[in-house]
Amino acid sequence: MSYANILVSTDLGEGAPDRIGLAADLAARFDASLTGAAARKVPTPNLVRDVCDAIAREGRLKAQVQAILEQARASFERGAGDGSRTDWRAGFADPVAHLVEQARAADLVVVSRWGPGDEDPGPLGVPPGPVVMEAGRPVLVVPPRTARLKASRIVVAWKDGPEARRAASAALPLMRAAAQVFVATVGSDAGHEGAEDVAKHLARHLARHGTHVTAHFLHTADDDGSEILRFALLQDADLIVLGAFGHSRLREWMFGGVTRDVLDRSPLCCLMCH
Numbered sequence: 001m002s003y004a005n006i007l008v009s010t011d012l013g014e015g016a017p018d019r020i021g022l023a024a025d026l027a028a029r030f031d032a033s034l035t036g037a038a039a040r041k042v043p044t045p046n047l048v049r050d051v052c053d054a055i056a057r058e059g060r061l062k063a064q065v066q067a068i069l070e071q072a073r074a075s076f077e078r079g080a081g082d083g084s085r086t087d088w089r090a091g092f093a094d095p096v097a098h099l100v101e102q103a104r105a106a107d108l109v110v111v112s113r114w115g116p117g118d119e120d121p122g123p124l125g126v127p128p129g130p131v132v133m134e135a136g137r138p139v140l141v142v143p144p145r146t147a148r149l150k151a152s153r154i155v156v157a158w159k160d161g162p163e164a165r166r167a168a169s170a171a172l173p174l175m176r177a178a179a180q181v182f183v184a185t186v187g188s189d190a191g192h193e194g195a196e197d198v199a200k201h202l203a204r205h206l207a208r209h210g211t212h213v214t215a216h217f218l219h220t221a222d223d224d225g226s227e228i229l230r231f232a233l234l235q236d237a238d239l240i241v242l243g244a245f246g247h248s249r250l251r252e253w254m255f256g257g258v259t260r261d262v263l264d265r266s267p268l269c270c271l272m273c274h
Contacts, residue, residue, distance in 0.1 A: 001169070001170075001172055001173060002030055002032075002107075002173050003026070003027075003030045003032045003107040003108050003173055004030075004032050004033065004107055005032055005033045005034075005035055005105060005106050005107055006023050006026055006027045006030075006032050006033070006034050006035070006106065006107065006108045006109075006110060007035045007036075007037060007099070007102055007103055007105075007106035007108070007109045007110065007137075008020055008023035008034065008035070008036055008037070008076075008109075008110040008111075009037060009038075009095075009099055009109070009110065009111045009112065009126045009131075010036040010037060010038045010072045010073075010075060010076045010124070011038060011072060011095075011121040011122055011123075011124035011125045011126070012068070012071055012072060012075065012121070012122050012124060013112070013119055013120070013121030013122055013125060014119055015112050015119055015121065015142075015144045015145070016072075016075055016079070016112075016121065017075065017078070017079050017147075018142075018144075018145060018146060018147040019079075019110060019111075019112055019142050019146075020036065020075065020076055020078075020079030020080060021079050021147050021148070022110065022142055022146060022147055022148055022149055022269075023079075023110040024079060024080045024081055024083075024084050025148055025149070026108070026110075026149065027084050027085075028083055028084060030173060032085075032107070033084070033085040033086065033087060034080050034084045034085065034086050034087075035086070035087040035088070035089060035102065035105075035106065036072075036073070036076035036080070036086070036087075036088050036089070037088075037089045037090070037098060037099050037102045038069055038072040038073070038076075038090050038095070038098075038124045039069075039090060039091040039092065039093040039094065039095045039097075039098030039099070039124070040065050040068060040069065040092070040093075040095060040123050040124055041065075041092060041093060041094055042058065042061050042062045042065050042092050043061050062092065065092060068123065068124065069090045069124075072090070072124055073088050073090065076088060089102050095123075095124055095125065095126045096126055096127070096130045096131060096134075099111075099126050099131055099135070100130075100131060100134045100135050103131075103135040103136065103137045104136075106137055107137070107138075108137065108138050108139075108140060108170075109131060109135055109137050109138070109139045109140065110139075110140045110142060111126055111128045111131055111139060111140070111141055111142070112125075112126075112128070112141070112142055112143075112144070113128065113141050113142060113143045113144065113263065113264075113265075113266065114126075114127045114128060114263075115263065115264030115265050116264060116265075118144060119144060128141045128263055129263055132244045132263075132272050132273075132274055133244065133274045134274075136274075137273075138166070138167065138170035138171070138271055138272070138273050139244075139271070139272050139273070140269060140270070140271050140272075141262070141263065141266070141269065141270045141271075141272060142269050143266060143267055143268065143269065146269060149238060149239060149269050150238055151174040151175075151177070151178055151238060151239045151269075152178055152179045152180075152238065153178065153179060153180050153181075153182075153235055153236055153237040153238060153239075154171065154174065154175055154178045154180070154181045154182070154237060154238075154239045154240075154241060155181075155182045155184055155228070155231065155232040155235060155237045155239070155240045155241070156168055156171070156175075156181060156182065156183045156184065156202075156206075156240075156241045156242070157184055157186070157228045157240055157241065157242035157258065158183050158184060158185050158198075158199055158202060159185070159242075159243065159245075159258075160198050161243060161245075162243070163242075163243025163244055163245055163273055163274055164242065164243035165243070166243065166273040166274075167241050167242055167243045167244075167271060167272060167273040168202065168206070168241060170241075170271065170273055171239075171241040171271050172206075172209055172211075174239065174271070175206060175209070175211045175213075175241075176209055176210050176211060178211065178212070179212065180212050180213075180214070180235075181206060181211045181212060181213040181214075182213070182214055182215075182216055182231075182235055182237070183199050183202055183203045183206070183213060183214070183215045183216065184216045184217075184218055184228060184231055184232075185198075185199045185215075185216070185217050185218065186217075186218040186224045186227045186228055186231075199215045199216075199217070200215050202215075203215040216231070218231055224258045224261075225258040225260070225261025225262060226261065228240065228242075228258060228261075228262075229261065229262075229265075229266060229267070229268075232268055233267070233268075237268060238268055238269065239268060239269050239270070239271060240262065240266060240268055240269070240270045240271070241270075241271045241272075242258065242259075242262065242270065242271075242272055243272070243273055243274070244259045244272040244273060244274045245258070245259050245274075259272070
């Protein structure tokens with residue numbers, strides 16, 4: 001497996017150039033195409049006098065949204081540079097729904113972290129949570145002011161289940177080129193009988209793919225998310241790989257503790273799968 005097409009969410013926030021540059025670097029590394037995506041719904045005209053007035057106002061509103069999308073396209077083209085095969089996918093639609101739709105033709109989706117205190121990327125911005133849960137693709141969540149991902153030291157936050165298995169498989173192209181991969185089991189799983197064997201089994205599987213991998217068992221009284229982040233920083237890692245655990249409730253996504261911690265406050269890039 002490799003990445004043939006990388007999709008990057010594009011907006012007009014201050015963090016967009018770094019995110020686009022990071023995605024472009026990954027595309028060059030894997031000889032992949034780079035696709036930029038942006039969308040915004042056209043507002044519905046209100047307080048119109050008649051049908052003609054409604055049509056005229058709708059036309060003006062559509063032109064305003066088109067101008068914003070063209071700004072995003074220009075930002076994407078600057079960030080992508082001249083060395084990448086690129087495509088641009090814009091739409092008059094909800095930004096999240098549009099990105100999820102475009103993900104059907106992508107191997108990896110790149111979005112920004114959007115936690116408490118992070119910059120609001122504006123009307124084209126896409127929060128990572130719904131994309132992770134709905135896209136059906138691996139999603140790379142990039143923290144602010146991160147312009148490159150070497151992925152030289154990778155932590156796999158392991159909790160055995162389909163989400164974590166998909167994430168580990170999706171990260172294989174990056175793990176094969178990494179200097180070191182750490183499989184880390186934390187919390188109650190670390191003390192569970194057989195958890196050590198499961199983690200070692202995964203490590204052997206990753207080693208068969210040519211990765212340099214070790215297994216680690218983290219016992220903590222703190223929450224699992226904090227321990228994973230602490231371990232990753234101690235190992236000088238620059239990428240965390242994990243399954244995203246959550247479910248939909250009343251049209252909003254409810255996340256498990258580790259997933260929420262990572263989405264909100266990880267200082268490192270995180271590759272996630274649901």
